[in-house]
Amino acid sequence: MNIEQKIIFSEQTLALVSKIVSHYPEGKQKSALLPVLHIAQAEFGGWLSVPVMDYVASILNILPIEVYEVATFYSMYNTKPVGNCVIEVCRTGPCWLCGAEEIIMHLENKLKIKAGETTSDGKFTIKLVECLADCGNAPVIQVGWDYHGNMTKEKIDELITDFDKNNKVSHKNPYEI
Amino acid sequence: MEKMKVLIGMASCGIAAGASKVYDKIYALKESEKLDFELVKTGCIGMCFREPLVEIIEDGNSFLYGEIDEKKAVEIFEKHIKLSEPIKEYVVKTDLFETKDDTFWKGQVKIALRNCGVIDPESISDYETQNGYNAIKKILNENISQETVIQSIIDSGLRGRGGGGFSTGMKWKFAFNNKSDEKYIICNADEGDPGAFMDRSVLEGDPHAVLEGMTIAAYAIGGTEGVIYCRAEYPLAIIRLNIALAQAREKGYLGKNIYGKQGFNFDIHVKEGAGAFVCGEETALMASIEGERGMPRRRPPFPAASGLWKKPTNINNVETFANVPSIILNGANSYNIYGTEKSKGTKVFALTGKINRGGLVEVPMGITINDVIFKLGGGIQDNKKFKAVQLGGPSGGCIPEHLTDTIVDYDSVTATGAIMGSGGMVVMDETTCMVDMARFFLDFTQKESCGKCTFCRIGTKRMLEILTRITEGEGREGDIEMLEELSVQIKDNSLCGLGQTAPNPVLTTIKYFRNEYEAHIHSKKCPAHGCKKLLTYTVVEDKCTGCTVCAKNCPVNAITGERKQKHLINQETCIKCGVCFNKCKFEAIKLS
Ligand SMILES: Cc1cc2nc3c(=O)[nH]c(=O)nc-3n(C[C@H](O)[C@H](O)[C@H](O)COP(=O)(O)O)c2cc1C
Ligand code: SF4
Ligand code: SF4
Numbered sequence: 001m002n003i004e005q006k007i008i009f010s011e012q013t014l015a016l017v018s019k020i021v022s023h024y025p026e027g028k029q030k031s032a033l034l035p036v037l038h039i040a041q042a043e044f045g046g047w048l049s050v051p052v053m054d055y056v057a058s059i060l061n062i063l064p065i066e067v068y069e070v071a072t073f074y075s076m077y078n079t080k081p082v083g084n085c086v087i088e089v090c091r092t093g094p095c096w097l098c099g100a101e102e103i104i105m106h107l108e109n110k111l112k113i114k115a116g117e118t119t120s121d122g123k124f125t126i127k128l129v130e131c132l133a134d135c136g137n138a139p140v141i142q143v144g145w146d147y148h149g150n151m152t153k154e155k156i157d158e159l160i161t162d163f164d165k166n167n168k169v170s171h172k173n174p175y176e177i
Numbered sequence: 178m179e180k181m182k183v184l185i186g187m188a189s190c191g192i193a194a195g196a197s198k199v200y201d202k203i204y205a206l207k208e209s210e211k212l213d214f215e216l217v218k219t220g221c222i223g224m225c226f227r228e229p230l231v232e233i234i235e236d237g238n239s240f241l242y243g244e245i246d247e248k249k250a251v252e253i254f255e256k257h258i259k260l261s262e263p264i265k266e267y268v269v270k271t272d273l274f275e276t277k278d279d280t281f282w283k284g285q286v287k288i289a290l291r292n293c294g295v296i297d298p299e300s301i302s303d304y305e306t307q308n309g310y311n312a313i314k315k316i317l318n319e320n321i322s323q324e325t326v327i328q329s330i331i332d333s334g335l336r337g338r339g340g341g342g343f344s345t346g347m348k349w350k351f352a353f354n355n356k357s358d359e360k361y362i363i364c365n366a367d368e369g370d371p372g373a374f375m376d377r378s379v380l381e382g383d384p385h386a387v388l389e390g391m392t393i394a395a396y397a398i399g400g401t402e403g404v405i406y407c408r409a410e411y412p413l414a415i416i417r418l419n420i421a422l423a424q425a426r427e428k429g430y431l432g433k434n435i436y437g438k439q440g441f442n443f444d445i446h447v448k449e450g451a452g453a454f455v456c457g458e459e460t461a462l463m464a465s466i467e468g469e470r471g472m473p474r475r476r477p478p479f480p481a482a483s484g485l486w487k488k489p490t491n492i493n494n495v496e497t498f499a500n501v502p503s504i505i506l507n508g509a510n511s512y513n514i515y516g517t518e519k520s521k522g523t524k525v526f527a528l529t530g531k532i533n534r535g536g537l538v539e540v541p542m543g544i545t546i547n548d549v550i551f552k553l554g555g556g557i558q559d560n561k562k563f564k565a566v567q568l569g570g571p572s573g574g575c576i577p578e579h580l581t582d583t584i585v586d587y588d589s590v591t592a593t594g595a596i597m598g599s600g601g602m603v604v605m606d607e608t609t610c611m612v613d614m615a616r617f618f619l620d621f622t623q624k625e626s627c628g629k630c631t632f633c634r635i636g637t638k639r640m641l642e643i644l645t646r647i648t649e650g651e652g653r654e655g656d657i658e659m660l661e662e663l664s665v666q667i668k669d670n671s672l673c674g675l676g677q678t679a680p681n682p683v684l685t686t687i688k689y690f691r692n693e694y695e696a697h698i699h700s701k702k703c704p705a706h707g708c709k710k711l712l713t714y715t716v717v718e719d720k721c722t723g724c725t726v727c728a729k730n731c732p733v734n735a736i737t738g739e740r741k742q743k744h745l746i747n748q749e750t751c752i753k754c755g756v757c758f759n760k761c762k763f764e765a766i767k768l769s
Contacts, residue, residue: 023446025486033468034451038409066468073470073627074451076409092371093567093603093617094529105754109732130454130621132410133374134190135529136225136536145412149193149228174409174449 007055013039016175017059030062033070037077038174046086046171047078075129083118083125085168088142092131098138104128106153110160123164144170179236181214183258186230186294188221188381189413190374194228195246202250203231203258214258217303220382222294223537224281227269230294233257243269243278280552281534286515288523289338289375289499290539293382298417301424304385310430312502313392317438326397327353330501332509334521338375339365339457339494340572340599340674342520342587345501348491351481352398355489362391362400362443363485363492365462366407366414369454370570371621372601375525376495378537380407380414383499384421388445390498392430393505395443398491403445406462409452418447454625458673459492461627472627473673494599496525516542520586524597528554530604531561540585547581550604561606564705565689569598571618571625572678574685575611594685596678610707611690612697615683616644622679633676636667640683649710652698657687706768709753713769716744720765727757727766 009017017036024031036056037048044052048071057064071077078086089104104126108114111124118125134140137149141156148159162168185191185200200218207216224230227243231253234240240263242253249267256262263271269278287293296303304310316326331346352360364387368376379387391403407415422445425431435441448466455461456471463485465471484490500522504512513521520542526549529535533555540549550556550566557563565575574595576583583589590597605614623637640663643656664680671677687694696702703711716727716736723741728734735751738744744765746757758766 028467028486030468031466034465035449038449038451069470070468074453076450076452092621093570093614094372096617097530097603097605097609102754102756105732129410129452130625131369131371131373133368133377134193134225135372135374135527136190137193137228138529138535140193142410147189147193149190174412174415 007044007051009039009043009059013043013173014059020175021060029060030066033060033062033067034074035175036060037067037071041077042171042173046082046084047080081118082127083123085123085143085163085170086125086127087170088127088129088132089115090130090132090138090140090142091128094131094135095138095140100139102153103139103141103151103156106156110156123167124160143168144172181258182217182234183214184217184219184232184234184294186221186228186232187218188293188378189411190221190225190378191228191230192413194225196229198247199229199231199245199250202247203254206251206254210259212258217297218299219296220293220298221378221537223290223378223539224269224278224534225536226534227278230269232294233263235261238273239271240268240273241270242267278534278555281536281538281555284540284544284548284553285538286523286541287539288503288512289379289496289525290382290537291503292386293378296383298382298384299420301385301421301428304383308506309385309502310389312505313389313396313430314436315506316393316396317436317441323353323397323399326393326505329505329509330397333504333512334509334516335497335500335504335512336520336587337494338496338500338524338599340370340569340596342597345493345497348481348493349394349397351479352400352489352491355482357489359402359488360398360400361485361488361490362395362398362403362445363459363462363466363480363490364391364403364405364498365457365459365492365494366405366411367450367457367462368408368495368599369457369625370572370599370601371618372527372529372567372570372603373599374527375537375600377411377414378525379495379499380411381417384414384417385425386499386502387418387495388421388425388431390493390501391445392435392443393501394491394493394498396441398489400443400491403443404466404485405445405447406456406466407447407449409449415447415449422447453627454621455627455673455675458675461673462492463490470627472629473675475672496600517584517586519588524585524600526585526600526602528602528604530567530602531558531606531609532556532604533558542586543584545582545584546576546602549585549602550581554604557604557606561608564605564607564609565611566605567595567603567614567618567682568601569596569678569681570601570603571622572596572674572681573598574681575605575614575689576685577689594681594688596681608705608707610648610703610705611686611693612644612703613648613707615686616641616648618682619644619679622675626675626679630671630676632667632670633672633679636663636670637676637679639663640667640680644683647694647697648703648708650697650701650708652694652701654698656698657691657694661687712753713748714746714751714753714755714758715767715769716746717765717767718743720763722763722765724762726760726762730756730760732756
């Protein structure tokens with residue numbers, strides 16, 4: 001995230017937030033917290049800083065601690081900065097049986113970082129995740145909304161080259177359909 | 178004559194395998210050559226192992242092509258689409274001649290998956306042509322009472338497909354009996370079991386079936402609002418659900434006075450999760466919808482009495498709901514003719530791991546595990562020997578080879594120590610270390626524990642430490658007994674199913690593969706050669722030709738040696754990745 005960027009949603013996003021809040025009964029606006037955090041994460045650089053969480057608390061009219069509690073509980077919320085392109089590698093049983101470890105190791109060697117870390121140029125993060133439910137094509141990775149199956153080292157090389165060239169950004173507002 | 182129809186399997190699995198490129202290619206050719214045929218994006222037909230898939234239907238004959246890339250797509254376009262000349266060698270399924278995958282279909286009965294891979298999931302009219310929304314219309318047109326609908330579901334014998342296996346009809350009855358102006362219908366689409374993708378396939382391939390099932394439930398119990406709680410890891414499912422919801426509202430299948438029935442108001446929205454396995458547990462799920470941490474609470478009160486925002490709530494799994502329209506339309510008998518005495522109907526299984534045909538099958542209850550793995554699933558990859566299958570994911574257990582004549586039904590599977598679970602079958606071969614496998618599943622539950630109960634939070638951690646120690650060759654006398662003791666305590670002192678079932682993978686592997694535990698502990702050996710720390714890779718001198726391939730590929734430069742000279746592995750540096758073993762063409766790397 002650009003430090004200078006003001007932590008404030010656009011008019012359009014605010015309208016979206018109101019619409020989500022309207023799905024829930026009067027006074028239950030906290031129910032919109034998970035979706036709003038997804039949106040905030042996508043709009044403010046792929047992670048949730050304390051000021052961003054405080055902002056979310058203010059628009060839902062709840063306490064900041066209620067937001068921190070939730071943000072730290074769910075694995076999809078990043079509470080530390082991430083790269084533009086987060087490569088999520090499935091580390092669960094079926095992928096593991098089909099060679100996920102080698103894929104992870106290859107990515108680590110290629111990007112010269114460990115899983116969970118971000119490259120120094122801020123381009124890539126490797127994140128290990130649980131089952132992506134495409135075990136028929138194991139090993140599988142997910143980048144943004146896209147699944148990539150039957151991963152091999154060669155395919156990883158191709159993808160990374162492609163992402164690198166196109167400055168791939170993986171976070172995207174999930175409600176922007 | 179009907180127009181030729183070309184269907185491309187575009188569920189997440191198909192897309193991951195490259196179906197978008199195939200679609201784009203055929204679309205471009207269709208446009209440039211101005212050919213008149215119907216090009217349809219469809220869901221997953223279950224043959225994930227042959228994706229990308231292209232099906233061509235012409236004059237009532239269907240040809241399903243497998244493993245299609247752009248090049249083959251062009252060939253198919255030139256020969257089959259343009260000249261009606263099927264390319265036999267790419268066909269993986271047809272009624273006209275035999276193919277090598279025919280046994281994948283023998284014995285399958287599709288009820289929950291009836292439309293997956295058959296219709297365009299983004300078209301409500303496609304769903305309608307397959308009897309879609311006819312079940313809810315039948316109820317409303319014939320004024321069938323709520324009690325009768327519930328009775329049909331009870332009679333069908335349908336049990337919850339989310340893992341618990343509770344009678345769906347009985348659950349509806351409880352929710353019906355609790356009076357309230359507001360009642361919620363929740364669809365549990367948080368599918369988090371490792372190796373399970375049945376629900377994703379239904380949501381991506383036939384979202385309207387789930388909406389219709391939920392609407393029927395709403396009618397039956399007096400539900401006023403619906404929520405589909407879907408994993409955020411399933412963006413395509415969420416997109417297709419939202420498309421389906423908009424279409425259903427527009428057609429009056431959702432909203433106020435549904436299908437003209439005064440006072441029948443029901444609408445649904447999708448709520449995304451945020452990556453927490455425990456949110457699949459129903460009380461945690463409701464807490465998550467309310468914007469809280471997904472932590473389970475004590476039951477009773479059950480959701481049927483006090484659920485979402487303390488209102489009566491009925492919660493069912495995706496596959497459960499997908500079965501409902503068919504049962505209502507075709508009668509309880511159409512469902513309960515399949516299955517065993519206490520487990521009726523069909524069940525969808527996801528076949529994964531070391532199996533030849535990884536994918537989705539729907540089979541009648543009562544079929545043997547052996548048939549599923551060897552007949553439908555085509556046996557084990559690379560002609561290796563079958564060792565065990567994990568049923569029920571991290572909450573389940575393994576079923577070893579000598580028990581594969583067990584039939585799939587709730588009670589028979591439970592008798593082995595495993596559970597039916599939601600339908601994941603993770604197949605393991607002789608190279609899988611069962612201790613390591615148990616460690617792997619426990620690592621999962623340990624990470625996913627919500628932390629509320631001490632035994633689940635700390636007990637699983639202790640168990641994991643012991644298992645890790647054993648797989649690293651540091652096992653001690655008494656470790657097996659300690660694992661067993663901890664298991665009992667965790668099972669007895671945990672609030673929700675996560676903790677209560679977390680020790681199952683460990684207990685079943687101890688039960689069936691105790692010798693493997695003992696070999697690790699007493700002789701510091703891993704019989705399956707799976708545990709890295711217990712392996713050594715060495716160069717067999719008289720086989721090594723000095724080709725340097727191993728040294729070039731070793732990620733940590735642990736191998737030294739000049740060209741045409743014998744090579745040597747430095748055991749201190751070696752991380753036991755096995756690359757050299759796999760790369761050497763002369764079998765000069767030995768594993769012991
Ligand atoms: C830890 C845990 C995870 C669960 N995950 C799921 C899930 O992902 N999907 C699901 O339908 N049920 C899941 N369940 C079961 C639900 O609590 C609940 O029983 C089910 O949604 C009821 O629907 P059914 O009767 O149609 O099966 C889980 C239970 C536990 C204890
Ligand atoms: S058993 Fe585990 S996951 Fe379930 S409530 Fe207790 S601590 Fe949480
Ligand atoms: S096992 Fe891996 S790390 Fe060890 S020598 Fe072979 S290639 Fe190198």
